[in-house]
Amino acid sequence: MAISGIFSALFIGLIIGALGRLVVPGKQRIPIWLTVLIGIVAALIGTFAANALGVGDTRGIDWIELIIQIALAAGGVSLAAGLYGRRHA
Template structure:
């Protein structure tokens, strides 16, 4: 249970960092960004585990890096999808 709470806490930090790293103006809410950070932390941890350079249950450099990259990509995808819906045709 404590690992799950730790993963959520790290995910919130990853989401905040991803928002700072991603260039340009972001139209997403802070809550959506933080939730995508949690998703990025989970996916990044799984990628690190899959590449055998870390584990989803431990915090290390590679897991953190993969989580940050994944969160930035998820935020970009979400903004792109939201931007297409908002454009009148």
Template sequence: MGWLWAIILGFILGLLAKAILPGKQHLPLWLATICGIGGAVIGNWIAAGFGVEETPGFDWSRHAFQLVAAIILVALGDRAWAATRGKKQRV
């Protein structure tokens, strides 16, 4: 996967993660994209650990790992972003 595909996948994963998380996220789009790229990398690593990084057809399990990792990173990134900006969040 080239750097352009990494950015595109990170953008999509970041947007999906922001849409899945409840409430309003204060995370800017560029940071959500970086968290999505990180989620893709971590998800690939976890999928390799489970032995499902390369399957015939569409890799549903690999993409599920990527999405879960992106959701976790976006949630953590949003908390860190809000803390640095002084915005209060509801738990």
């Protein structure tokens, strides 16, 4: 993977993680690195899920794929906030 691919994965992970974090109500006490990691994983899984459903290859912005990724990130942030909050309280 080229350095530009790594930076783009981090950037997309940050955006997807932040959007997932915005969807979850309340304050999540998790570090930014965990939000980025959740965003990267959600973006990858969401892309595979959208392609498996046949909606991942459309013209323009893939809104359904984006919604799937944000929903996965929101679930991951919620899960991580619950687990991380108990451990570091």
